[in-house]
Amino acid sequence: MPRTVAPWKTERKLLMRAEDRTNPKYGRVPSERPAEDYMQYGVINLDKPAGPTSHEVAAWVKRIFKLQAVGHGGTLEA
């Protein structure tokens, strides 16, 4: 049985079904979002220190950056 390949090691191919243009009047390229939106729709690739739990670190981020909500992508605990 072939072994499962890690998702970051697979090659991606894009299949084209149709072509169209996008209207610059609506929406925004993600990297050009204005500051408040950029943070509200942002992710931090954080290097977690030893000691606090992942949940505690996320709570610190919420406090320091004055956010209403935070989440994290997988618990890293002692």
Add this chain to the structure above:
Amino acid sequence: MTGVLPVTLGEATKVVQALLYSGKEYVCVMKLHADASEEQVKRVMSEFEDLVYQRPPLRASVKRQLRTRRIYYLDFLEIEGRNVLFKVGCEGGTYIRKLCYDVGEVLGCGAHMQELRRTRAGPFVEGDAVTLHDASYWFMEWEKNNDMKLLRRFVRPMEDALALIHKIYIRDSAVGAVCYGACLTAPGVLSLESDIVKGSLVAIMSLKGEAVALARAVADSEEIMRLEHGVVANVERVLMPRDTYPKCWKSGERKK
């Protein structure tokens, strides 16, 4: 434990489900409880590649039932006395502590996880992770002088978290409906990644590269390409605020 911990901010927290089940990579020090040769350790470790069975530990906040997890790769790095250094790539939710314990059992001498560092969580890698120390410094500098370059040093757009999720790119005219929770239908699809499997999680994207919604594919890539009409994906989580793009239907009128 230290290492890569993606922290989603505000509305971006909606993409957390895409990250939890995405792959992870760790560098680990396993301490053996008796001496063993390098060949013995390598041989036993090779038996753990691919599928493993694990029951979550007592302190985990998940249901403690036996479940399978995939080990993508288990690379022995070096051995020094009873310390074994290795790198492991695995599915989200794999307990490396249990892996070390089980390797010890098969070796016969027993072993435990001595130290762990996560080097990858989904698309996020150790190389560009920032410390909370640096992030808060840049945040304070940004609050002072409003230079976006400072924000960009430690915040990434939420779309970066979806880099490993299969994508479907749609027309502007379909974006409005999807934001209101409508299923994605064939005419709205412009392009899509190959290898989408029926039932898998996909990210619906605008041509500007904005994440519109997370959805479940109703068919494989090849079939979606062939479809003239009908549902292609069912929306699970809308990510883009409504009315970013105009609704392209009028209420009361029948769509042709």
